[in-house]
Amino acid sequence: MKKYLLRGFVFGVLTIVAVIGCTDSTSIIPETEENISEPSPIPGQYIVVLKGSEKNKIIPGQVSQIESVRNEIIARNNLSLDKVKDTYSHALPGFVAELDDEQLERLQRDENVSYIEQDRMITFAPPCGTPKGGPCDGGGGGGGG
Incomplete structure (x- = not known):
């Protein structure tokens, strides 16, 4: 009986040691907030998101249709x-344009415009381990010895 208890105890301790020893305390995926700079607005540049009407639905991916609606609005x-700097046709139908305050107000009242948002520049930091990104935190932990 004592022999079985000792085996069970040893097996339990080894299992706990194996589980704790196999976990990595550092995350493989770096925190997103560390890799993104604060978005800075691009002066005078706006993203114009289009909306369709009851009879004229805008279909994502239909580039010619979106360009046609864009040209009508313009x-x-x-x-x-x-x-017009760029046209979007997949994730959301719309375009990016340089607008002054008067043009912005006119577009905000247009029946085919869903909303307008200030365009922003977002910069991602290079991932660690790349030539310009430097080494990853923690030194790799290989031990190599």
Whole structure:
């Protein structure tokens, strides 16, 4: 009986040691907040998100349809196509444009505009272990010896 208790105790201790010894105290995935700089607004540049009407639904991925709606909005509001920096057609239908305050107000009242947001510059820090990112924290923990 004593022999079985001793085996059970030894097995339990070894299991606990193995579980604790196999866990890594450092995270493989670095914290997101550490890798993103504070978004800085791009002066005079805005993201214009489009909305469709009851009879004219905007379908994500339909580039020609989104460009057509964009061009109608630009013509209706006396804007220049040269000020359009980019067009979005998948995640959300819309475009990026340089606008002054008057143009911004006109677009905000347009029936085919869902909302307008200030465009921002977001910079990600290079991941650790890359040539410009430097070494990862913790020195790798290989031990090598």
